[in-house]
Amino acid sequence: xxxxxxxxxxxxxxxxxxxxxxxxxxxxxxxxxxxxxxxxxxxxxxxxxxxxxxxxxxxxxxxxxxxxxxxxxxxxxxxxxxxxxxxxxxxxxxxxxxxxxxxxxxxxxxxxxxxxxxxxxxxxxxxxxxxxxxxxxxxxxxxxxxxxxxxxxxxxxxxxxxxxxxxxxxxxxxxxxxxxxxxx
Numbered sequence: 001x002x003x004x005x006x007x008x009x010x011x012x013x014x015x016x017x018x019x020x021x022x023x024x025x026x027x028x029x030x031x032x033x034x035x036x037x038x039x040x041x042x043x044x045x046x047x048x049x050x051x052x053x054x055x056x057x058x059x060x061x062x063x064x065x066x067x068x069x070x071x072x073x074x075x076x077x078x079x080x081x082x083x084x085x086x087x088x089x090x091x092x093x094x095x096x097x098x099x100x101x102x103x104x105x106x107x108x109x110x111x112x113x114x115x116x117x118x119x120x121x122x123x124x125x126x127x128x129x130x131x132x133x134x135x136x137x138x139x140x141x142x143x144x145x146x147x148x149x150x151x152x153x154x155x156x157x158x159x160x161x162x163x164x165x166x167x168x169x170x171x172x173x174x175x176x177x178x179x180x181x182x183x184x
Contacts, residue, residue: 017131021165023139024175030136031065033173033180034093038134039072042091043157046074048082049099065095079103081123090131097137101161112157119161127168137162139174 022034038045053059069075080103082094094100100131101119103104108114127133141159147150166172172184 006157016041017127017129017133018171019127019165019169020132020171020172020173021137021169022134022136022175022180023137023162023166025139025142028175029178029180030138030175031095032068032173033178034095034134035068038091038093041132042073044072045091045093046076046087048076048078048085048092048094050082050094050096050103052079052099053079058115074083080107081122083122083183086129088129089133090136092131093134093136095136097135097161097165098140098158100159102154103113105157110150110153112153112160115157116160116164119157123165123168135169137165165181 020034020037022030022037026032035047038047049062049065051058051062053062066075078084079100082100101115104115104119104122105112108118138158139162141155146155166184169184171182173180174183175181
């Protein structure tokens with residue numbers, strides 16, 4: 001895990017565009033809320049899906065997400081390198097940081113330091129353009145500490161990444177039972 005990340009020192013609102021972070025537990029309503037927010041800001045938002053589909057149950061979840069979105073959405077599927085896309089002037093919904101971090105964690109052989117560096121570099125490059133970015137993420141560290149070392153390392157990475165995105169966001173919302181609580 002990174003030895004020292006001073007989030008207070010890096011806290012700032014992104015200079016190029018506006019960043020919104022939506023966090024909460026599984027099935028808390030994060031994605032639906034973020035989709036409504038994006039549509040309230042643009043008639044033609046961009047949806048960046050970071051998921052890799054690994055089984056039939058997850059494929060059904062992805063299909064349900066896709067079915068909710070209409071033709072007004074531009075869809076991009078990218079599991080790792082968000083910075084490949086310059087979406088200047090757009091409203092961009094990234095769903096989700098957790099799956100993006102999962103992909104990078106395994107891409108970097110479960111090395112938290114390397115994955116965190118890669119994620120923050122990608123995040124900074126991606127959000128350097130003048131756009132509105134809405135990031136959806138999960139709060140996976142609210143439960144007990146896992147007995148599995150790999151899960152503990154990933155929870156560390158996820159927590160660090162959530163803090164990193166939140167430190168750069170103009171707005172942060174926590175979803176509970178379909179209700180949003182504005183934190184910042």
